[in-house]
Amino acid sequence: MEMMETIAKLGLTEPQIAFNGGLIFQEVAHEMKILRENSINLVSIQRILTELVNDFPDISPSLYDLNSWYIEKMDKGIKYEADLGGQTPKLVEFVSLLKQTEIKIYKIMLISFNLQEMKQLVEKLEELKLPDISIKQSSENYLEITSNHAQKARGIKYIQELEQLTKDDMAAFGDGYNDLSMLEMVGTPIVMDNALTGVKDYGKYITKDNDSDGVAYGIQKFLME
Missing domain, CATH: 3.40.50.1000 (HAD superfamily/HAD-like)
Incomplete structure (x- = not known):
């Protein structure tokens, strides 16, 4: 969603990598063609969100599928991200959203402006020992959770083999x-x-x-x- 404006302005036609390698896609005839995808297990998402509600009520959580950015509340972190990226989130109930078995969530993003809280959050998520997820801090205030098969190196490898680089x-x-x-x-x-x-x-x-x-x-x- 965030990338499409730039892709259009630059006239890019080659495969693109999104969600830390969780999605590789290509614009074909003005439509998005998915070349490879690795979404997050919905049970793992529910487990993570339950832990956040119990222990980190001030964290700003977001979920992303192919075309939408989902939130449960508009708070400081969400407003910051909306101003930064220029996108508009959809206000939903995560429990209801995740009951849609056909939905594919590619990324959970967690925002905190408290560095100590961010450190504790990382430690808590690692303690859950969920084998199917990858937890990576992308900046001081942003923590991104994707499928463990979603690695930027995998995306680079795909492009490398495709273009014989x-x-x-x-x-x-x-x-x-x-x-x-x-x-x-x-x-x-x-x-x-x-x-x-x-x-x-x-x-x-x-x-x-x-x-x-x-x-x-x-x-x-x-x-x-």
């Missing part, structure tokens, strides 16, 4: 822990200046931060010169 043919930009597997897959890993602690260790180059057009700068500075 070598590792040295590829570059990637990243700033969060969910980007590490992707950065290791390419010959030119470029890390944003706003990256989480330790992520810069995986970069061949460091570019400007997200608020300073770091990707555009990195393309011009490190890929075109």
Whole structure:
């Protein structure tokens, strides 16, 4: 949903990777063709949401399917994300939503502006020991949960094989822990200046931060010169 505007503006026709590799799709005749997908087990989603309600009432949770962003309440975290991404969430009851057995949820996003709470949240989710999910912090305030088969490295591998590319043919930009597997897959890993602690260790180059057009700068500075 967030990517389609950019895809249209740039006229992109090649396969695209979304949800940390949980969805690979391609626009064909103005329609989205799914090439590969790994959604989250609905039972695991229900277990996670139950734990959040009990122990983390101030967390801002969101669910994402192919075309929609679902929330249960409009709070500070949701308003922040809506302003940042320019998307409008759908207000629903998660329990009712997840009773729709045909629904496919590709990502759970959890937002907290309390760093200590975020640390406790990560620890709590890891204690659940759900084998079918992947838990990755994408920024200080954002925690993303996807299928354990949804890894950015898998998406990169798909593109690499499709286009018959070598590792040295590829570059990637990243700033969060969910980007590490992707950065290791390419010959030119470029890390944003706003990256989480330790992520810069995986970069061949460091570019400007997200608020300073770091990707555009990195393309011009490190890929075109």
